[in-house]
Amino acid sequence: MAWGAKVSAAFRETLFEIAAALDVDPDYLMACIAFETGETFRPDIRNAAGSGAVGLIQFMPATARGLGTSAEALARMSAVEQLDWVRMYLKPYAGRLHTLSDVYMAILWPKAIGKPEDYVLWSKGNRPTTYRQNSGLDVNGDHDITKAEAAGLIQAKLARGRLPGNIWSGS
Template identity: 55%
Template structure:
């Protein structure tokens, strides 16, 4: 009996040092340690890993998910929306981007001053917004074209020249001599003095492909 008592005492002492265990009276089980819950930020990150989209690695998680949700409501591809914003901001996604040609356009999709007023805001106010907040105005601007911008050319026409939505690829948007051509002359790929719908969308299409490459997609 002395040997059994000594063994029981040593066994109880050993259990008291095991991680995840607690001592208990003879005949009772020793419950395993309950794992600590994951931190909220880890849970949010895991639950929002989601699909990869063009240029998703270059923006915040919040921006990416809001762009996906907006694209879904507008019935357009989120990759296309991201490619357009990458083009209009020089790949920066900076809401304060200002047009270098002097048009006064500002922001993620280069809102013109008159366009901003039509959305009940100003380019100055847009410039001061965060990128995530400015996305609300991107959606508000694109809403009238919902369901008509499912391909990359028409999606970009909604931003550049809405009258060309639904037109064929060879449709001429701007001709040399006009102010619109002067502001967009970099889009005249063959230098013939005309900018077609296909030419205008070519650089956005190229940025779509670039945005799908490793390091940009995410």
């Protein structure tokens, strides 16, 4: 499991259960969590851009409320406890998350699940606030953030998570 050496046995076991239930590659989910937490896997990590997002998949405050909790409550949970909320959040997308980019889109911009890789998530002209909050994803600097650009950063996390010292092989 990518990044599996960086988390507890209980975390790995719970993540494997979630991946099986949602028909998601566990490495894809781990790469997304590694990206969203800056490789810390901490449930209390806050969004550096000031969006108010917190946790393993950077739950926005409104998203947390929609799930029946709060960003503050999520931040107080253990990583394993918060995985239950990750499962709840991703459940509506079960069976649709076959690519790394679609798993990340479920977290970042669910509207893009199943869209082509050149699909524009946000542009500076049409969604300036959302663009600004995610401008680090605009890899080529053209003021459009595509699904491929966003997922490219997750692909890099996946590759890093599969390096010796990060990977867990079950032994």
